[in-house]
Amino acid sequence: MSHPMLANASHDETAEQLFVRDLQTWLYTEVEPHERKIAEELDPGLGHNDRAEAVYEALHKEPAFIGWSGMRRATQELLWDSVWTCVDRQAEGLDALASEAPELGSLTLAEDFAVPDYLEDAHVHLMPGGYGLDAEGVRQGALMDRGGAVYMLGRNGGFLNDGRGKAVAAHLACCYPDLAPERILELGCGVGSSVVPLAQAYPEAETYAVDVGASVLRYAHARAAHLGAAVHFVQDDAESTRFEDESFDVVFTAAVMHETSPEAIGRILTESHRLLRKGGVAVHLEVPVRYERLDLWSQVIAGIERDYNNEPAWKDATSADYEALMNAAGFEAVKVGFQDAVLGPDMSASKFGDESKGVFLSWFVTSGRK
Numbered sequence: 001m002s003h004p005m006l007a008n009a010s011h012d013e014t015a016e017q018l019f020v021r022d023l024q025t026w027l028y029t030e031v032e033p034h035e036r037k038i039a040e041e042l043d044p045g046l047g048h049n050d051r052a053e054a055v056y057e058a059l060h061k062e063p064a065f066i067g068w069s070g071m072r073r074a075t076q077e078l079l080w081d082s083v084w085t086c087v088d089r090q091a092e093g094l095d096a097l098a099s100e101a102p103e104l105g106s107l108t109l110a111e112d113f114a115v116p117d118y119l120e121d122a123h124v125h126l127m128p129g130g131y132g133l134d135a136e137g138v139r140q141g142a143l144m145d146r147g148g149a150v151y152m153l154g155r156n157g158g159f160l161n162d163g164r165g166k167a168v169a170a171h172l173a174c175c176y177p178d179l180a181p182e183r184i185l186e187l188g189c190g191v192g193s194s195v196v197p198l199a200q201a202y203p204e205a206e207t208y209a210v211d212v213g214a215s216v217l218r219y220a221h222a223r224a225a226h227l228g229a230a231v232h233f234v235q236d237d238a239e240s241t242r243f244e245d246e247s248f249d250v251v252f253t254a255a256v257m258h259e260t261s262p263e264a265i266g267r268i269l270t271e272s273h274r275l276l277r278k279g280g281v282a283v284h285l286e287v288p289v290r291y292e293r294l295d296l297w298s299q300v301i302a303g304i305e306r307d308y309n310n311e312p313a314w315k316d317a318t319s320a321d322y323e324a325l326m327n328a329a330g331f332e333a334v335k336v337g338f339q340d341a342v343l344g345p346d347m348s349a350s351k352f353g354d355e356s357k358g359v360f361l362s363w364f365v366t367s368g369r370k
């Protein structure tokens with residue numbers, strides 16, 4: 001399933017995007033095992049302080065690794081190139097479509113807004129311009145949305161890319177069945193892929209969403225309205241928003257922490273606590289891995305993602321002690337575990353437990369009550 005705001009790809013653009021997707025899949029599934037073998041041969045063994053970093057460094061002298069990691073980076077650049085061509089060609093049409101969106105929700109942009117350094121210094125996933133860019137109209141949002149769907153290789157809800165939002169809704173339904181939120185807030189909403197499923201799950205609630213980029217937010221607002229969801233989008237910093245204390249019943253993030261900084265993670269948790277009414281619930285969803293449980297090769301991959309795909313906080317976010325951080329932020333009855341991805345129409349099939357079933361099958365979740 002798709003939605004009206006998604007930039008359409010022509011025959012040739014589709015072919016190019018599918019080529020990039022297939023080339024990335026080939027690099028990950030067919031070539032990567034050879035790299036893993038080389039890494040295992042370089043392993044200094046147990047007892048070494050930071051084996052993964054030692055192997056990662058040694059790999060940089062291996063021609064096979066240099067070639068493979070270079071191709072990995074080149075395909076990511078190619079991905080954005082191919083999506084940009086298709087977005088740029090129809091930018092005016094997308095702006096017009098945005099202006100024709102049903103009058104649902106709202107958009108509030110800040111007059112003078114400073115994008116956090118960690119988003120400005122390194123454009124995450126190599127997306128040209130980054131999340132904070134105030135590109136004309138809805139361009140940057142259109143780039144992020146179509147690029148995100150291609151990047152996820154279609155495994156996170158296809159072109160709706162709504163798997164994370166559905167997992168948050170499933171977590172609330174299974175772990176907090178008594179909750180009937182009147183006001184919901186997403187911190188770090190991007191193009192709104194995750195907040196729309198929440199607005200749909202709780203149609204009686206007033207739903208808000210915050211992010212840093214004007215163009216991304218313009219797009220998110222039009223996208224949600226075309227999907228029939230009334231969401232109020234606000235340009236603000238998730239670490240310290242303009243909302244009053246105790247103004248929401250649910251505050252959530254989805255895949256935000258690993259794109260921030262170690263300090264920002266704690267501040268966003270504290271902010272989510274400040275914004276909740278007594279009895280309200282915060283849900284923070286992340287990639288379904290814990291760094292310490294990863295094998296050596298997956299830890300090496302974390303280094304590659306950090307340095308060549310601009311994911312600076314990936315290791316910090318996947319090794320953070322969320323129970324301690326949530327407690328320090330003031331939450332009670334903190335839960336930490338994995339929520340099954342919602343794979344069919346029945347959300348109640350998604351359970352919360354201790355084990356991850358793997359990427360795109362589970363999501364790491366921490367939640368707690370105020």
Ligand SMILES: C[S@@+](CC[C@H](N)C(=O)[O-])C[C@H]1O[C@@H](n2cnc3c(N)ncnc32)[C@H](O)[C@@H]1O
Nearest residue numbers: 131188189190193194211212237238254255256
């Ligand atoms: C990977 S995207 C996820 C978007 C959305 N939550 C989803 O699930 O589709 C991470 C988003 O977090 C936003 N973000 C990171 N730090 C932020 C901050 N301090 N304030 C607001 N947004 C932030 C980024 O701008 C980006 O849009």
